[in-house]
Amino acid sequence: MAKDAADTPFFQKRKSEGQIVVKDPPKFDLESYISNYDGFTRADRLRHIGSHSTYLAVDAYRTAIAEAKRGKNVKLYLDLVEEFAQIAPDDPAALTDTTWAMERTKKVEAEKDKLEHELKSYKNNMIKESIRMGNEDMGHFYYAAGDYSLAHKAYMRMREHCTSPKHLADMTLRLLLVTIAQKSWLTVQSHIAKVDSTQVKGDEKAKLEPIVSACAGLAHMGALNFRDAATAFINTSPAFLTAEPAAGITWQREVITGNDIAVYGGLCALASMDRSQLKDRVLDNNDFRNFLELEPHIRRAINLFCASKYSACLEVLENYRNDYLLDVYLSKVLSDIYGRIRRKSIVQYFIPFSCVTLDEMASKFQLTSEYGSIEDELETMINNGTLDARIDLVDRLLISPPTNPRYNVHADALAMAETYDHTLRLRLTRLNMLAAGFEVRQDKGGSKEAAYKDSSFGDGISAGLRGIGSKMGFS
Template sequence: MTSQQAAKQAALFGGEIQQNEPVRQYLVKVEDVPKFDLESYIANYKGRTRFDRLYMIGSCSTVLSTDALRLAVVEAKSGKDVARYERAVQALAKIAPKDPEAVLDRKWVERTRQVVRAETDKLEHELKGYKNNLIKESIRMGTDDLASHYHAIGDLASASKTYSRLKDNCTTPSHAAAMHLKTINVAIERGDWFAVQQAVAKYRSGPKPEDEQKKIQPKIAASLGLSHLELGNYLEAANNFLAAEPTLGDSFNENLTANDVAVYGGLCALASMDRNDLQKNVLENGQFRNYLELEPHIRRAISFFCNSKFRSCLDILEEYRTDYLLDFHLQRHIAPLYTRIRTKSIQQYSIPFSRITLQAMAKVFAPDAVGGLARPTDINSPFVQELIALIEKGILDARIDLEKGLLVSKQTDLRADVHKEAIESVEEYINEAHLRLLRANILSAGLQVTAPVLDIKADLGTRLGRGPSWN
């Protein structure tokens, strides 16, 4: 938030607006109607991520902006985070100034701030008393309550610091596991992805409750996968999402749902794995199949890619692009993910051929251009420019013959390579057989020269001048 924006907000709402958490900037405007129903979609989530997703949809979607921001105002008002409520009201006032929810409820703001201050003082005072009494379990519970309070009011930095102090007072593996999961939740909200990875590493290296492993493992795997996704490490993200046990259900919907794991894992795998790995690690993965059943279009897209039906794969992805552009974690990764998948498709399509007509490729990868442009294979057409860029980057090992309208591969003659390797193997075998026969003939003729066997003691005695019989 800039100083001018802060001043404008202060003038609008009669005071300073405090921001306790980082605010994402949403630059993508989505004009199309998504496939999901807003209320049904948001009902899958709970906790603070519901507001995050509603606010993002309201900021980016021109179709759902009013409905999403109205729901975001109601969601914020049901909690204790005043800054979120004020931010949602501001956003709604910009697009629907006459909406009843676009008017700031000052009484609620003042009342909530008073309640928050009183509760903060109470919890801090109680924790101080527990520390004076040196009761370890009471200190742990008091610290946990204070951290949860900070989390609820949006003071994520204080929540993170307070949760980190729980370590010395955790007496059981269950306490330690709960602490790590809460630390991960706060780190995800803050967008501190390295902190998420550190918390996962600490959980894995510390004591773990054996009876809760099936519940905790998918949360840990999904959290680590999400951190790699946000950092742009798509292969690592795919591997972690694919490793999540199918017992996640709705137990982690304060951050992710099982549907999110299917979409994030499937897209990251498509963007980073070859066809053999996709077939083995995704389609034939028994535990991830349970996630794919929740999002069958992702499974179909991967199947089409493995079967070289690239047009069908890309069509499915384009069909759901609007939905993914309105996803809180996925939006800024859609462009690189889709680009990688499209590039891989072009590579795989061209591998079996030494020459391909640009017209045939355009029908698969640019069907709109074929019907809409007079010469879709002209050098100035977007598709040909895309191929040129791939060739210049070294991604596509080929050259373009514009006169004949061909993409010519630079691959060597594979048949000639096979023949050359076979001839080299035969020559190597003949040479080795010749040497073996030569050695056998030398041995049979008695022409082998053997090294003399020396008597070490006799030789040593002679050298010392004591005679050969010296002992």
């Protein structure tokens, strides 16, 4: 099945466009994996897997099409069938069910007209709570129909009719869900800040904190802010795993699971933190440990990195590369994350050595498809300032720049002597001024201002300073 799908026009076109195509079978079972998700992310993940994995394409599209037929998003169904027809044209699921599409379109339009009529009557009655609920129903409808732009507008219209902090929080959470579905990460961050600024307190606020933290990590990761993403993920409370629905949304099923938090948080931490930070903030973090237990290979990779076993760490991550390429959020940032981890590993490995053979570097760090040879990769790292080293192509060595400890000691000693000399001269100047009586005193019959206004007083100080300077050897 994998071979046939790889040769289909759909994947041939994707390959020619430079899109990601995964030919090897993943480590996860599709049915078990997708059973952890509900809502828009379920269909979104199935479509992503089907359009990227030649091995799982048929099963993923079949499941996605069946999922779409249970919902209101007719356009999604038609798009899935069109794509699947390029992969398995003879499959029954690849044939468009026009009868269902027409009937479902009529039902959706009828429901839309009904909701609009109800909202109009609510506005005529000028009842704020009814208007708020009417706009909320419109937002739910557009979201289920896959029109995220209109759903966002409908939820935004709720704002002026919200009468309590909980209403505002629920509205903002709904907006947050829609913008995550759109993968508009800057807008997601904006709504996260608005959730934090709502006036909800006590248990309600405590219930929202892990949701906000997990969504913030997702937004930062999507925007390539891996350090902020890691911080958000590792600070997510384990209460997220069993959190009750908020704003009618089961976040750990409809957006991001505990397994996702472990993988995303672990990878972002590896890409952005040094060994001491990884140990203190990740491995020794009692809260994040609950997530890491769900993905033991991520914990193993972090342990290997902290133990300076960089090649083993990279090998563990490489074994799961294909799985992560099939993740709807990780696939677009995975090359950046893996690249950062690899560069960090090379730099850390080289620190204790004055020189290492290029063959040794090549054996420790297996080549990736990005570079033709280890020399090219090291040259790039040296040129952009990531690696402080030189390459000897004659002897095939990677050499650390020579350092002279004596020079550093002498430079520090001279700088210290210069500082001491400057401080000593200032103190001597002050003592001489005091001995000469040049300090400013309060006049019994006048004031300091009067003394400063006396021009002869100023001339006397200037002359005195010039005299002291000439005695001390200053010109």
